[in-house]
Each structure stands twice: as C-alpha cells, then as structure tokens.
Amino acid sequence: MDTLAALGHGFLVALTPYNLLWSAIGVTVGTAVGVLPGIGPALTVALLLPVTYGLEPTSAFIMFAGIYYGAMYGGSTTSILLNAPGESGSIVTAIDGHAMARQGRGAQALATAAIGSFIAGTIATAALTFVAPLMVKMALLFGPAEYFALMVLALTTVTAVLGSSLARGLASLFLGLALGLVGIDMQTGQARLAFGVPELLDGIDTVVVAVGLFAVGETLYVASRHRFETEEIYALKGSKWMSREDWARSWKPWLRGTLLGFPIGTLPAGGSEIPTFLSYLVEKRLAKKPEEFGKGAIEAVAGPEAANNASAAGVLAPLLSLGLPTSATAAIMLAAFQQYGLQPGPTLFDNNPELVWGMIASLYIGNVLLLVLNLPLVGFWVKLLLIPRPWLYAGILVFSSLGAYTLNNNVIDLVILWVIGLLGFGMRVLNVPVAPCVVGLILGPLAEQQFRRALAISQGDPSVFLTHPISAALLIIAALLVIGPMVLRYRSNGAAKGAGKGDNASPSGSHPAT
C-alpha cells in the first residue's frame, strides 16, 4: 500500500507540465540517439550532464530515463530497415526483422517491435515498482558459477540459428569464439591474438562485428550479384498495419520476452544481449512454423524486442535499490546522482523518495510517449526502402562506417569493420550462416571469464558448477534444450519410418543411421 501511495505521489511529480516536457524531450532525443549509429545513451547522458546542472534533479533524471528507454526503442529501427544494429541489444532483431523488411513487411516488424517494447517496458516498470528489492536479492545469489551456467544456457541459442548445415554453422560459431579471444585476458592481464596492435587489446567490439557481418557483408553481396539477380525489395506490400494473424503471433512472444528480459536485466553481469538470444531460442522452439525463422518470422522480432526493453527496466532495479550500476548508462546515471549531491545506494529510496518515485512514474509516462512517437513514424521509416538501391546501399555503407568510427574515435575500428565485412561477404557466398558467429563472439568471452573466476574461487574444483543449485538447474535446462529435440526427432523419424514402410516421407533430411 505504501508503494502505491508513493507511486501515486511520483505520478503527481512526473505529470507536472514542466516534467512532462522534459520526459518528452528525453524520449525524442533517446529515439534519435538509438537510430544514429555509434552514439549510445551513455555518451548522450554524459554530454548532457553539464548542461542539466541548473535543472531540478528530478527533471534531469526524468529526462535521462527517457533517453535510456528511447534509445532502446530507436535501436530496433536501423536493425530492421538497414540490417545495421545500433547496439548489441538489437542484434537478434536484425536476423528476422530485416528479412521481413525485404519482403515488404517492414512496417509490421517496426510495429511489433514498438508495441512489444511498450508492453514489455510497462510490465517491467511495474515489476520494478513492486518487486525490485526481491529481484535484487535474487540477482546477488548469482556468482561466477551461476553466470557460467547462464552463458551455457544462452549458448544453446546457437542451435536455433545454425542453418541447414551443421558443419557450416559450427564453423561460423567457432570463428566467433576465436574473435572473442582477441584482447587482454581479464584474469591474467596478458594480451591474446592482438598482434601488437594496442587498439585490439580491449577486444573487438560486438557491434562492429555485427554491423560488419550483417550490413557490410550483405551490401557487398548485393552489389556483386546486382547484374545477375533482380530480387525486389518492397518498401511496403499490402497494409501497413499488423494483421489479425500478426497480433495472434506476437502477443505471446511479447510476454515471454518480458519474462526473460526483466530478471536477466537485474543481473549485474547479465548483459542486454542474453535475454534476446534466449527469447529467440524459446520462440523458435515453441513456434508452429519454426522453418520460417531466419526468413522473416514475426515472433523472432516480437520476443527479442520485448526482452531488450524489459531488461532496460531491470537494469534500474539494482541501480535504484543498491546503487549498483550494471550497464554503461547506469554508471553515468550514478555519476549524475553524485553531481546533484545525492547518495545513490540502499538509502536513496528513504532519503529522496520524490526523485525515485518521480523517475519510476516518468518511465510509465515515457513508455506511452514513445509509443505515440514511434507508431506514426513507422510509415515514414519504411519509405527509406523506396530509395533507389544503389543509393540505399551506398548510404548503408556510409552509415555503418560512421557508426564504427564514432564508437571509440578510432580508425582501427573502421579497418576491423571492413575486414569483417569482407569476411561476411565470403561467408554469404559460401552459404555459411553469420548469426552463430555473433552469438559465439558475445557469449564466448563472458562464459570463459566466469568459468575461470568460478574455478579460481573454488581453487580448481570443477564440482562447483553442480553443487550450486542455481548453476546445476541452468545446466540441466541447457542439456535438455540440446538433447530434447534430438530425441524427439529420433522418435518421430522412427515412427514415420514404421508407418510409411520405407516411403521417404520424413520432412527432415536427417535419418538416423539405423
């Protein structure tokens, strides 16, 4: 009851015209920042910090929260339309979102992303209101062993993006794992595969790789085939609204994405990509037409987009209740608290209730504003695809290069982008899927660090992964996810064989050897 009263008071604070204005400015700036390559919400808040010095802290934080949520919304737009994910949370969206856009269903992809983000954002903000302290308590139970098990579970996503050939899929995965090794080894401080290039010491940025493989590789491929093939890209085929079927296929993934995103978002080392991977995997496993995945399945956009927005709200839970920053943006907000002389941490809720509840209330309002801002823009965005193809693809290259450079103000990142782009082109020519590479690159280093930390703490005893209950449970789920489908396939193949009497009717080409 106290919570509701406090939240009600928060709404009174956030709904004053003055604060509403700051919220609107925040979400607009945030959306723009999400669309623009290379400028993330963290940098934006850092740049605005000195400007907002004269503002009331409450108004400033309402604006910052708007920027944070807005960037999550905006990130999906470039993923879907240009195949160039602006931040790591929307990499998965690009896989099926861009495929939808090429089929003239870009409007539906953008709409399901926007509505899914809205629903996920709203539910997760409600969760933040009521169960934040509980979630944070849960999150602190995660030690290195548990994180390692979570990474293994996320790694099973790879089975959903392997493509038709196991060998090619695994080659791509291992390429990603190898790229993930580049840079300083965190536990010993030694350089690996850096070849004396200091810029490589911090590893290769996942966004650079994703944009290189997806956008640059694709563009080069299209350019090389230009004279031989004339695949049409449709800006819009049919209605721009979501059909009844689209809604029916979207609402469950929205909810499941939220359920995955919020708790993982509260984990201090969870990362915004992991819930999107898991959501993709879950949706493919549960889909009626899993064969559509990778070719423009709406579930594969709805789920991961909901998941990344829910995780954005999750990140605020440890920040507000413990003063624990779990993402770059959260770290800047923490610095901003200090600028205003506020002590972030366990006492913030008690000492500055007006600020905290005003900010939480403004998140609800920001969500509504974002939907209002984004849905009408859908029609405008898809017109981008009407640009003649040579111009459009040239534009994508400029856009991608600009983004890679501004990420760290570093020319080496441009070189990496182009080398990876050429690699992506080669993979496309040889029909090697690129998604497993990105999954490996993101998860490999995380899994390795946690694995080694867990073993360091246990002094080399590997049984920690099984004696910790959470870790053991996660590993068992991962094992079931990998082995389960194999068993099912084996049994259904066996049944088909028995029934069909040698009639080669089995749809899956992989007959058991028996």
Place this chain on the structure above:
Amino acid sequence: MTIRMPGAVKGVLTAVVLATAALAATPSLAEIKGLEIIAPASPGGGWDQHARTLQQVLQDQKLASGIQVVNIPGAGGTVGLAQFVTAKKRSPTILVGGQIMLGAIVTNKSAVTLDQVTPLARLTGEYTAIVVPPDSPIKTFDDLIKKFKADPGSVSWGGGSAGGSDQILAGLIAKAVGVDPNKVNYVATAGGGELLASALGGHVTLGMGGYSEFAPQFQAGKLRAIAVSAPQRLPGSDTPTLKEQGVDLEFVNWRGVFAQSSAKPAELKELQEAVAKAVASDEWKQAVKQRGWIDLYQPSAEFASFLKQERAQIEGTLKDIGLVK
C-alpha cells in the same frame, strides 16, 4: 516611459555592474582558447568524470574556453596515451590519467610510456578499502591475515582489472605479511557494479575498491570495511588503517593530468597556471567533495618526482605477482 529610481538603488546597481565587469575582466586575460581534454576511457568512469569536472570548472572560472572532452577508451588508457603522444595538435591538449595507466603500460608492453608526456599536476586520489559482507566469518583484518597465511589460496581477493591498483595493493599486502605475492588468489572483475555485486553477494572472500564507491553500503550495513589504505583514518569514518593493523603500507589510487611533451614552455606555464587556479576554486573543491574524491593536488615538479617513485614500486610489485616477467 520613465521610471523613477531611488538614489540608493541606483548606487547599488552601478556597484554590481562595475563589480561584474571587473570580475569578468581580470581572469579572461589568461584564457586558453580551444582546449581539448582527452579522457582515455569510456564515459562514466573516473577519468571521464575528472575530465568533465575539469572542463566545467575551467569554463566557469573563465580559465579556458571552447573546451572539448574526447573519450578514447582502451587498454587501461594506453590507447588514448598513444594517440596523445603522436597527435600533432594545433590547439592545446591535455590528457587525464592515473595509477592504472602506469600498470597498464607495463603489462600491455605499451610502445609509449609516461616518459613521452609532461606531468602537469596530480589532482585527486582515492584510498582503497578492503570490505567483507556483514555475515562473513572474517571480522577483522587480523582474521583475514591469519586465514591468508594458513592457506593463501583460500582467500579470494575480488577487485578491478588484472594488473590494476587493487591487484597491486593485494601483492603489496602479501609481501608485507610475508606471503609470496605470487600466491594471491586474485579474481579480476570489470570493477564498478560487477565488483560490488560479487562483494555484496559474498562470492569472493573480500572486495577491494575505492572507499567512496563502497561508502553507501557501509551506512546501510550491507558491507563492512576491515581496513583502509590511507595514512590515517578518513574523516567521518572509523575504519582502521593498514598501518594501525601492523602492515606498514600507504596506498593511493591517484589521478592527474599530463601535457604533450611538444608543448612550448610558455604554453606549458599557461596550462599549469590554469589547472592550479581551477583546483584552488571553491567550485572544484565542492565537486571533489560531492564525488567522494580526496584533493591530492601536486604541481608539476612534485608530481614528476612522485611519479618516479610510484613507477618503481608498481613495476616491482607486478614482477612479484608474476604478471610481468
């Protein structure tokens, strides 16, 4: 339309106008134009915050104008350092750096070192706190050392990046209590939230980090500090120092600014004066207090000799730990 103004008000107004004019006129004589401050880290970290605070103060105090902060993150600051050393700048440029950079230069075998830049000033420092969760069986620093001596591997020391300040302090403590620094079971994290979470959750035996980063957790009783690396107890804190507890060590994670070695003597003098005036201002002192830093200002010459000592200590410790051959 005329407004009748009483004489007294007129007098006050004139005085205010004159005073403002005088204030604006004097410092602007030495204003540096188009200053660039390089923060060799991502937005949000300590170096970035120092760069941006300095930017604000220099601007407000009219010591410099058109100031830009550029983030060049990577490899413990050595990527930014390398760009700073090689760049041919038309406008004055300064680099923010600190202790972590010293270690990173050695562990990363960086091609450029702090020999190629001119120390401008040491700005602030932070003392390291050693913390445990409230329900930890380790109640005091003595308990910790007993456990550590009996079985060095059983104590996991959680801290920031490998070869960074926290690991160096862990190595120094080991050496001081007579344990081989190579035996320290150091668990490197990305620092910040990740470190705080593993300390709060009790996943490591102890956590090491800047005192002010942990301070809110002490007040809420979620963490307990068993030692601090300061020369004496910090104001408003009853955490005993390492020295009080029999380990003769002082350790500060400092931050400072550097100029390009190509800067002309006149330019260098201008920069030194601007920084000296900035750190003497109330605005800077206020900002330092708010962020929980400790003002450890040292002008150019003193800073240079401090750096020399510091380097020897850090390089020696990194060898003892076994990170550098």
